[in-house]
Amino acid sequence: QVQLVESGGGLVQAGGSLRVSCSASGSFFSINTMAWYRQAPGKQSELVADINSAGSTNYADSVKGRFTISRDNAKNTVYLRMNSLKPEDTGVYYCYAEVLTNSVGDVAGSYLEVWGQGTLVTVSS
Numbered sequence: 001q002v003q004l005v006e007s008g009g010g011l012v013q014a015g016g017s018l019r020v021s022c023s024a025s026g027s028f029f030s031i032n033t034m035a036w037y038r039q040a041p042g043k044q045s046e047l048v049a050d051i052n053s054a055g056s057t058n059y060a061d062s063v064k065g066r067f068t069i070s071r072d073n074a075k076n077t078v079y080l081r082m083n084s085l086k087p088e089d090t091g092v093y094y095c096y097a098e099v100l101t102n103s104v105g106d107v108a109g110s111y112l113e114v115w116g117q118g119t120l121v122t123v124s125s
Contacts (some may be wrong), residue, residue, distance in 0.1 A: 015085065036078070099114050
């Protein structure tokens with residue numbers, strides 16, 4: 001079983017910074033894409049940023065230039081550094097990982113989509 005555990009959310013004033021982290025644990029072969037999604041109150045979930053195993057990144061237009069996603073493959077951990085935070089960045093931030101399971105005998109592993117429990121980020125004006 002693979003689990004994602006997030007940490008680092010909290011309350012911050014507009015213009016401030018925060019870093020959230022997400023670590024994967026359990027038994028698996030590798031992790032492909034890792035990402036951060038967020039859900040603001042009353043809104044649908046949206047992709048904030050993602051990063052593949054080679055380090056290529058992708059950002060939502062609303063966070064480009066302010067947020068930085070990174071990962072430590074040795075620690076199976078993804079980070080999201082958030083600068084110049086705005087009240088509209090408020091929401092629950094969810095970690096996502098596409099995990100390749102271990103092969104079993106002659107049966108190749110398969111990809112699983114795993115989600116964290118979410119961490120609340122609140123930006124006050």
